[in-house]
Each structure stands twice: as structure tokens, then as C-alpha cells.
Amino acid sequence: MREWTPGFENDQTPNEELYTLAAMRPLAPRALGGLVLLWALVSVVSAWQAAAARGPDRVTALEAGFRALAASAPASGDIGFLRHYEHPDSPDDIRDYYVAQYAFAPRLVARRTDVDLLIVAQGAAHPDRDERLAGFALVASSPEGHRLYRKLIR
Amino acid sequence: MIREAIALLVPASAIVLFAPSLRSACGRSRAAAAALALCLGIGVSSVTTAGLIASGLTPRDGIFVVTDVVIWAIVGTTGWWLWRRNARSVSHTHPPVHARSLNGLDWIVRLVFAAVAAIALGVVATSFRVAPHGDWDAWAIWNLHARFLFSGGDRWRDLLMVDWSQPGYPLLLPASVARVWAYAGHDTTAGPAIVAIVFGVTTVTIVMSTIGLERPRAWIAGALLAGAGSFLVQIPSLCADVPIACFMVVSLAAACGREGVLAGRETSRTAALVSGGAGAMAAWTKNEGLVFVLVMLLLVAVVTVRRGGGRWLSWWIAGGAPMLAALAWFKLALAPPSSWFAQSPLVYAGLLSDTERYAVTASLMAQHLWRWGAPLAGIIPLLALAAVWLSVVGGGAMRMMAALVALMFVGYCLAYLTTPFDITWHVTTSFDRLLVQVWPSLVLTVFFDETRLNRLEYA
Numbered sequence: 001m002r003e004w005t006p007g008f009e010n011d012q013t014p015n016e017e018l019y020t021l022a023a024m025r026p027l028a029p030r031a032l033g034g035l036v037l038l039w040a041l042v043s044v045v046s047a048w049q050a051a052a053a054r055g056p057d058r059v060t061a062l063e064a065g066f067r068a069l070a071a072s073a074p075a076s077g078d079i080g081f082l083r084h085y086e087h088p089d090s091p092d093d094i095r096d097y098y099v100a101q102y103a104f105a106p107r108l109v110a111r112r113t114d115v116d117l118l119i120v121a122q123g124a125a126h127p128d129r130d131e132r133l134a135g136f137a138l139v140a141s142s143p144e145g146h147r148l149y150r151k152l153i154r
Numbered sequence: 155m156i157r158e159a160i161a162l163l164v165p166a167s168a169i170v171l172f173a174p175s176l177r178s179a180c181g182r183s184r185a186a187a188a189a190l191a192l193c194l195g196i197g198v199s200s201v202t203t204a205g206l207i208a209s210g211l212t213p214r215d216g217i218f219v220v221t222d223v224v225i226w227a228i229v230g231t232t233g234w235w236l237w238r239r240n241a242r243s244v245s246h247t248h249p250p251v252h253a254r255s256l257n258g259l260d261w262i263v264r265l266v267f268a269a270v271a272a273i274a275l276g277v278v279a280t281s282f283r284v285a286p287h288g289d290w291d292a293w294a295i296w297n298l299h300a301r302f303l304f305s306g307g308d309r310w311r312d313l314l315m316v317d318w319s320q321p322g323y324p325l326l327l328p329a330s331v332a333r334v335w336a337y338a339g340h341d342t343t344a345g346p347a348i349v350a351i352v353f354g355v356t357t358v359t360i361v362m363s364t365i366g367l368e369r370p371r372a373w374i375a376g377a378l379l380a381g382a383g384s385f386l387v388q389i390p391s392l393c394a395d396v397p398i399a400c401f402m403v404v405s406l407a408a409a410c411g412r413e414g415v416l417a418g419r420e421t422s423r424t425a426a427l428v429s430g431g432a433g434a435m436a437a438w439t440k441n442e443g444l445v446f447v448l449v450m451l452l453l454v455a456v457v458t459v460r461r462g463g464g465r466w467l468s469w470w471i472a473g474g475a476p477m478l479a480a481l482a483w484f485k486l487a488l489a490p491p492s493s494w495f496a497q498s499p500l501v502y503a504g505l506l507s508d509t510e511r512y513a514v515t516a517s518l519m520a521q522h523l524w525r526w527g528a529p530l531a532g533i534i535p536l537l538a539l540a541a542v543w544l545s546v547v548g549g550g551a552m553r554m555m556a557a558l559v560a561l562m563f564v565g566y567c568l569a570y571l572t573t574p575f576d577i578t579w580h581v582t583t584s585f586d587r588l589l590v591q592v593w594p595s596l597v598l599t600v601f602f603d604e605t606r607l608n609r610l611e612y613a
Contacts, residue, residue, distance in 0.1 A: 030259070033374045037266045039530050040381030044273045046529050047383035051277045057285035059293060076309055101316060102293045106306035108315060 059099055065144035066103030066119070072140035072148055073117055078108045080115035082133075085126040096121040118149040158348045161337035165195030168226040172233025175424045186363030189356040190428065193400055196349065197435035199226075200329040201480045207303055207310055207329070213336035214305045222333065260370055267373040270381045271358075278351065281390030286343035288350075288392030295320050296394060297346055299328035304335045314488060322489035324481055326439040327394045346392045354380075354389040357400040361598045364407040375601035379594055382527045388590045394440045395587045401436035402446050403594040405429045406558055409450065410551040410602070415457045415466045426466045429454075430473030438477045441492075442591060445565040447474065452561075453554055461550075493574050505572050515570045518581040526589050534589060534596070541599045548604055555599035562592050 073079060081100050084093040100119050101109040109119065113132050122145030125133060136149035169191045170176065176187045202225055203213070211218045256264075287293040302313035303325070314321040327349070334345040358380050365372035380386065388396050408429035409415050413422035415429075433450045436443030451470075458467040505511060527533040538559075545556035566588050573580045 033263070033370065036374050036378050037263070037270075039533065040270050040377040041266065043383050043527060043530055044270050044277065044381040044386065047277045047381075047386050048273050048280070050383070051280040051284070051387075054281070054284045057287070059287055059290075060285060063287060063293070075305075076307070098294050098318070101319075102287075102298050102301070105298055105301035106304075106309060106312060108312050 059095075061144065062096060062099040062121075063103050065122070065142040065146045066100050068142040069119065069140050069146055069148040070104045070107075073104065073107060076107060077117070078110060078115055079104055080113050080118040081109050081111045082113060082118055082120045082124045082130075083111055084121075084124045085130060085132075093121075093124070096124070116151045118151070120147045120149060122146050155344050155348065157338045158334045158342070158345050161334040162192060162196060162348065162352060164223060164226045165199040165229075166191040168230035168233065169195050169198070171230040171237070173424055173427075174233075174237050175422070176428070183363045183367050185359050185367065189359035189363070190404065192352050193356045193360075193404060194428070194431060194435075196330050196352065196397075197326060197401065197431070197438070197477065199333055200326040200438070201476060203303075203329040203333040204325050204480060204484070207332070210308065212305065212307045212310075213303065213332045214307075218336050222336070254368070263370040263373045267377045270377040274380045274386055277386055278354070278390050281387065282343075282347050285390070286347070288346065288390065292346065292392035294318075295323060296327050296392065297331060299323070299325070300331035300335070300346070301341060303328050303332035304341055311488065314490060317490075322441075322485070322492050323394075324438045324440065324443075325484060326435060327397060347390070350389050350392050350396065353397045353400045357396065357403060357594050360400070360404055360407055361594050361601075364411055364598060365601050365603065369603070371601050371603065375597050378533075378601075379597045382533065382593065384526050384528070384586055385590050385593050388587065393587065395590045398436050398439045398443050398446075399591045399594050401432045401439060401443070402562075402591060403598055405433035405436065405446075405450055406555060406595050407598060408432065409454060409470075410554055414551070415454050415470070416461070416550045416554065423465075423469050426469035427473035430470035430475075431477065432473075433470075434474030434477030434481070438481050442565075442569075442588065445569075446562060447478070449558055449561045449565065453557060457550070457554065494569075494572070497572070497574060502572050511571055511577060514577050515567065515581065518578060519567070519570070519585055522581065522585040522589070526586055534593075537596050537600050541596060544600065551602065551604045552599065555595065555602065559592050559596050559599060562595075 081097050083097075084090060087093055097109070097111055100121065104119070117139070118133075118136055120133070133149060135152050137152050139148045139150045141147045166188075170187065176190050199222070202222070206218060206221060207213065211221060287297065298316070298319055299313050299321075302310050306312060313319070330349055331346045334349060335341045338345055358376050361379055362372040362376040365375055367373075385396075385399075405428075408425045411417075411425060413425040415426070429450070433443075433447045437447045454467055454470055458464055523534050525531050541556045541559060545553045566585070570577060570581055570585075
């Protein structure tokens with residue numbers, strides 16, 4: 001690289017001129033710049049429309065519901081999560097489990113029932129009678145219908 | 155929000171005091187210096203945060219904030235003292251400033267940029283309002299890890315047991331969010347949001363400053379960069395792709411700028427430290443950053459061999475060493491092994507010799523490359539063609555920038571070809587975000603004017 005010397009501004013090689021957009025014919029770079037700005041405007045307005053049209057976020061509601069239950073749990077330890085009685089590996093059930101872990105962190109949440117505390121997401125337990133909840137007592141519930149159970153000491 | 159902002163300003167202020175020559179690293183503007191201080195402050199403080207947590211301090215406790223403030227006060231005071239001592243013995247001579255008045259074209263370009271930036275901020279604010287916890291990866295990985303770090307106490311390592319949450323991902327982002335929450339006093343949704351906004355704004359500022367804020371093309375590049383919907387939506391997603399994109403472009407800009415590795419006698423220690431440090435921060439942010447830091451090291455080494463400048467390479471390595479040491483500690487001592495590296499060489503050879511995988515990968519990547527930036531598709535292929543042309547007819551900086559983007563792309567291709575996951579699922583769910591990582595570097599490559607380096611224009 002050459003060192004700076006006064007007047008270097010006018011000392012460009014043809015190669016440098018070739019790749020410098022500003023060295024193109026006067027109108028070309030302006031037209032190109034105008035097109036780029038137009039692209040940016042259309043693109044950002046489109047992003048705005050997409051953001052404004054976005055529906056309510058299910059995760060936000062789920063997290064708030066589980067977080068309300070977390071206040072009733074000890075600060076650390078393992079907690080169980082009841083799988084959906086009918087669709088235990090559905091995307092919704094997995095999402096609910098992940099959000100429960102997010103809301104209950106730093107506690108560890110596992111999809112099992114051999115624990116002292118058990119999270120039951122809204123709709124996860126059988127509506128009539130769920131045998132998996134035998135031996136558990138309700139500790140807390142959220143307005144969204146999520147519940148926290150504790151194993152009864154026999 | 156004020157406490158969260160203070161958390162970011164504390165290390166940034168200390169870095170400004172410690173390295174007053176920071177503004178020379180990427181474009182010689184105050185905006186660049188502020189942006190650099192903010193993003194480097196986040197990067198360095200994530201290491202101190204991880205260290206404090208590993209040594210038993212919990213961000214939820216007040217003593218953590220006190221300790222953090224003391225650390226940065228010591229850094230800032232030491233830097234200020236060193237600067238005062240050097241200022242007596244070294245006289246800084248700056249070349250003359252070439253200021254010119256703005257013409258009509260300048261004003262139009264700046265007004266359009268302002269409109270794009272205002273709408274972009276509106277998009278980010280709207281997205282935060284609708285989904286304050288961000289996208290799936292944000293709450294299932296990054297902010298989940300941050301919650302373990304923030305309030306896990308001596309059980310913060312339990313995050314490594316959540317096997318579906320990518321426990322091997324580095325800690326820069328979760329540690330930064332946990333640190334911001336420490337200043338806030340509790341885990342707020344504003345914490346990750348302010349970190350994400352800082353990285354988004356910093357990325358645009360660095361690109362524009364490196365091109366030269368006095369030039370219309372910088373404002374056009376800024377509008378293009380910030381206006382791309384696919385890039386923009388990744389800011390409120392609260393994932394790590396914009397932060398890693400930021401560190402990548404900072405490292406590249408410092409290496410190819412006026413005082414970078416190509417500058418011969420005018421190379422500066424600050425630029426080398428910033429470039430190496432930011433490159434390592436990319437690796438400390440996300441696994442793709444490891445590819446980046448290796449590619450950058452390769453390019454810097456090649457330039458060093460061809461043009462001399464071993465000291466610049468040494469400072470580059472010195473800048474990256476602390477972050478890479480933190481990464482090595484995390485990866486080797488704590489993180490579970492990645493399923494990627496658990497495959498035997500024979501499996502890799504089998505995957506790489508499967509021609510059908512090449513066809514599927516190429517087809518899927520081509521679709522995403524074309525659609526990225528929709529509704530106006532094709533922007534990445536167009537800029538990539540421009541970058542190739544500029545690298546052919548341009549100088550060393552252009553070639554280095556284009557080579558970096560190309561080699562990152564090759565790295566992504568290799569990752570997909572050897573993925574242990576279903577290729578279609580893997581490409582479809584991740585390639586748009588990988589393009590976000592190189593987008594600022596690609597824009598910088600196309601709009602960077604190498605001849606400006608020889609003209610001494612100072613903002």
C-alpha cells in the first residue's frame with residue numbers, strides 16, 4: 001500500500017478507477033444507489049407490515065402461566081412434566097415442555113412422573129380421570145389452566 | 155431499561171478509557187468508537203461474568219454487581235493512567251481534516267437512510283411487543299442458559315444437562331444477558347432486548363463508519379443493511395446470529411481498514427487487537443464463529459507472509475487469546491461433546507462421497523439464497539457477483555473481504571454436507587440465519603472503497 005502524499009487523491013491507477021463505483025459514468029452510480037435505496041425502503045416497509053400482522057405469541061402466554069406456578073416451587077431441584085395423555089410427542093406438547101423448562105429454570109424439568117413435584121400443562125391430563133396423577137395433590141394452578149402437583153407422602 | 159443500559163455502558167466506558175485510539179480501528183469516527191466500545195464491552199464482560207459465576211458468585215446477588223463495577227473501574231482507571239503517562243511522551247499528530255459541505259444528493263441519501271432506520275426500529279419495537287421472549291431458539295437456548303447463569307447459584311452447570319437446549323453453545327450471549335439482569339435486579343425481557351438492539355445498531359454503525367460517513371455510499375450501504383427484512387427480523391428474534399455477524403464484520407473491518415494488516419508501515423496495534431479480539435468473540439458467541447476465526451487467521455497469516463507484518467499477526471493473536479482461552483475452558487472442561495464431532499472419519503468420508511447430498515444441499519441452498527431478503531429476492535446473488543467482480547479488479551482489501559465471505563460460505567456448505575441431521579431440515583431451519591451472519595460483511599465488501607484508504611479523509 002502506498003503511503004499518503006499530498007495530492008494523492010488524483011493519483012489513482014486505471015485499475016482502481018475500474019472498480020470504484022464512483023468512477024463509472026456519472027449517472028450510473030447514482031441510478032444504482034437510487035435502486036438500492038428503493039430496494040431498502042420497499043424491503044423495510046414489507047418487514048413492517050409482516051411485524052404488524054403477526055398474531056399473539058403463544059410462548060409469551062405459556063411462559064406467564066408456568067412462571068406463576070414456579071413461584072410455588074422450591075428454588076432448586078428436579079421437577080416432572082406430565083406428557084399429553086393423547087399426543088405425548090406432538091409439537092405442541094414438546095413446545096409446552098420446553099417453555100415449562102424455560103419458566104422453571106434454574107430447576108431441571110424432565111418428562112417423567114417419579115418426582116415430588118409435577119407440572120401439568122393445560123389439557124395434558126385426561127379430562128375424566130388421569131391415573132398418572134394418582135398420589136399427587138394440587139399445589140397451585142394458573143389462570144391459564146396449568147397446574148402444579150406435589151406427591152403425597154404415604 | 156435504564157439499569158440494563160448502565161450494565162452495557164460500564165464496560166464500554168472502561169474500554170474507551172483503556173484504549174483511546176479505538177476510533178482509529180474502524181473508520182475514525184466517534185460513532186465507530188462508541189459502537190466498538192459497546193460491542194467489545196459486551197464481549198469482554200461476558201468472559202469476566204462467566205469467570206465470576208464459575209468462581210461462585212451469583213448474578214442474582216448484589217455482591218456480583220459490586221464486584222463487576224470494581225473490575226471495570228480498575229480497568230478504566232488503569233487505562234486512563236496509562237494514557238496520561240503516554241500522552242506526555244508521545245505527541246499524536248493527526249493529518250488534516252478534509253471537511254466538505256453537504257450537497258443535495260447527500261441530504262437525499264441521508265433522509266432515505268433515516269426513514270429506513272426509523273421504520274426498522276419500528277419493526278424491532280413491534281416484534282418485541284408481540285413476542286418479548288423472542289423466537290424459539292432465543293427462549294429454548296440462549297435465554298434459558300442465561301436464566302441458569304443468573305439464578306442457578308452453584309447449580310448453574312445444570313444447564314449442561316438440558317440435552318435438547320444445545321448445551322455446548324458458547325456463553326457470550328447468555329453471560330451478557332445474565333450480567334444485564336444482575337444490574338436490573340431480576341430477569342426482565344428488556345435485558346436480552348437491549349443487548350440485541352445494541353448489536354443491531356453497532357453492526358450498521360461499524361459498516362457505515364468503515365466505508366466513511368462522509369460519503370453517500372456509506373448511507374446507502376447502511377440503508378441496504380438495515381432494510382433487509384431477513385436481517386432485521388433476527389434482531390428481535392434475540393438469537394445469536396446478529397451478535398456473531400457484528401463481531402465478524404468488526405474483525406474484518408479492522409483487518410482491512412486503514413490501519414489493518416494490509417496497511418504496511420501504518421498498521422496499528424489497536425486495529426490488530428480489535429480484529430483478533432472480535433474474531434475470537436465470534437467464536438465465543440456461536441460455533442460458526444470457530445470457522446470464522448480460523449478463516450480470518452488464515453487470511454491474516456497469508457497477508458503477513460506475502461507483505462510482512464509479523465507484529466500485526468502477533469497482536470491479532472494476542473487480541474483473540476483471552477476469548478479463545480475462555481472458549482477452550484468451556485468446550486473442553488464443561489460442554490458435552492457435539493454430535494457433529496462424535497462421528498468417525500469414515501462416516502465423514504461416506505457423507506462427503508455421497509453425490510446425492512451435494513445435489514440436495516445445492517438445491518436447497520440456492521432456493522434460500524434467492525429468496526433471502528424477500529419480497530425483493532435475489533439481493534444476495536447480486537451482491538455476491540459484485541463482490542467477485544470487485545475482488546478481481548480491486549486491491550488486497552477487496553480480495554481479503556471477498557475471500558472471507560467465500561470461505562465462510564464454503565464452511566457452511568461443508569457443515570451441511572457432513573451434518574448428522576436430516577439435510578432438508580437442517581438447511582431449511584438454519585441457512586437463512588447463516589446468511590444473516592455474513593450479510594454485513596458482504597455489504598461492506600461491495601461498498602468499501604479501497605482507494606479512500608489512500609486519501610486520508612477523516613470524519
